[in-house]
Amino acid sequence: MADKKRTEPDWQDVRVFLALGRYGSLSAAARALGTNHSTISRRLQSLEASLGEKLMERRPQGYVLTPAGTQALAAASDMEAAVQTLGRGQADGVPRGLVRVNAPPALTQGFLTAQLAPLPLQYPGLDIELASDLRAVSLERHVTDIAVRLDPPRDGDVIARPLGTMAFGFYGTEAVRARIEAGQAPSFVGFDEANAYLPEATWLAQHFPQARIVFRANNQAAQAIAARSGAGLVLLPHYLGRSTPGLHPCTLPVAPPSRGIFLLTRRQDRRDLPIRTVADHLLQVFADARALFEP
Structure with missing residues (x-):
């Protein structure tokens, strides 16, 4: 495309390129801008023609930036930031x-x-x-x-x-805590399989490899609600365990690092x-x- 005559970039083309560069797919960019796939494609082609550079390549996993596209995205982001300062309260000190x-x-x-x-x-x-x-x-x-x-x-x-610092501890209902303090092996509320890679999930699996996970959820707020029902013991950041009604701290021999x-x-x-x-x-x-x- 380098042999094509360059023109001044259109700001609407730049906006579309920014969205596609951020989200990596036509669908996500179209949703973000409230437009359709064909408009996204047309605007990208228009900007590439204006700059005389190939900015993005389509891959099976989505759109990826070329080296020229990476440079263009940084410049376009600076342009957007400059435009956004207009009317954002810089002059009168009132944020908008x-x-x-x-x-x-x-x-x-x-x-x-x-x-x-x-x-x-x-x-x-x-x-x-x-x-x-x-x-x-x-x-x-x-x-x-x-x-x-x-x-x-x-x-x-x-x-x-x-x-x-975010520190962690175990929490459960009074009944769950009483059973564990009486010597019963704990059963846990934990992360689902899709999020088993998270640090707290891997720590729990390493330190309690034989424990039963009776309820799984993809985030700790949902896990706290499940534990509040008495389903099992849950490993939570203290801010969540301390602020969830019905949950009480339960001390076990080990706890994950902060x-x-x-x-x-x-x-x-x-x-x-x-x-x-x-x-x-x-x-x-x-x-x-x-x-x-x-x-």
Whole structure:
């Protein structure tokens, strides 16, 4: 395509390329933009013609960036960030616009929703989108603006700030705890097979290899509800076990190590007022709730 005459890129083409680069599939990009597959394909071809470069290749697993596409995505993300600063309160100091936050499901349901939902009342022009994923989503591809993670980042141009420590313990109903204290072998509520790779799931399997898993769920918030019914003992982060009515701590000879909690933002967004406002709020609420999370 390098021999074709280049023209100025169309911003709508750039928006489509950003969505396709972030989500990796026509369907996901079309849903995100509220359009159809043919429009996504046409816009991508238009941008490639304008730049004279092949930006993406279609593979069986979806669309992947070419080296030129990786460079173009970074430049397009910078363009989007610059456009988004317009009308986001930089001049008058009042944050406005959408901030997307992503965190693990249990942390989202068991803590963050209650902490973030009142923030738009304090800042009426601020909108918050809170999503949950067990697997990390990309900050660099602008899938989210703020990520709360249990592992520090290994790469990427991001700022990682510690939010505290997440410690774990066993919880159950009074009846379950009494049976275990009387010497009965514990039965557990745990992760389903699809999420058996998670650190807490692998730790439980290693330390209690013969134990029965009587109920399985894909996140710890659901596991806490199951344990509250008396199904079995559950390994939970303390913030969830301590805040779930009907659950009580149960001491076993071993417990998994604590994990660090980190707040991740893109370095280029450090001056974005809405993102900075939400990030500062999260830093404060985790500091205030430190005793809930620690041993």
